Amino acid sequence: AQKVTQAQTEISVVEKEDVTLDCVYETRDTTYYLFWYKQPPSGELVFLIRRNSFDEQNEISGRYSWNFQKSTSSFNFTITASQVVDSAVYFCALSGLNNQGGKLIFGQGTELSVKP
């Protein structure tokens, strides 16, 4: 069975602090995809990144970076120099192949609060 675990339910930081959101996944698929989404208070899920299981390169996009490690089944997300606008719920998600391409398995989400 596929599963995504985000052990951190809530994180609170002060603006300009760095923060890492953890994501651990379980799957028996050899080919799979991992995603991060952001859900601000408005409710819409905003896509941040997609990574396939064959690409373990870390990715950096502005203040955001992602560390994918197959050996530990983790796909962690770091925000550098956090800002108040980063306050949101962040979801990690997993999708496999084998006719499951349209189905995302989400973690429970981590609510990030960035205080000024």
Place this chain on the structure above:
Amino acid sequence: KAGVTQTPRYLIKTRGQQVTLSCSPISGHRSVSWYQQTPGQGLQFLFEYFSETQRNKGNFPGRFSGRQFSNSRSEMNVSTLELGDSALYLCASSLPSGSADTQYFGPGTRLTVL
């Protein structure tokens, strides 16, 4: 390019009623997936439609159904509403190209069942 749109944004219904939610995907996207989000269960996959056919289904009772039209627009229906059906219903669209394409989400429909 316009994003995924969902109507209505808010709905209040009473137990036993039925409800229909609508989703218009991003232009050119042919796959539509539906998710239910509740505080207790989180985000759960309902079903996915591609080319007017249901391709994947989550673990929800038969009261939850959907369909997709030839223009890729999708509707989901919940019959005999229960209090536990109160949730944010999110629709997402993707191309697809055969692999796990990125899903882009709409703003959701917040359903309250009284």
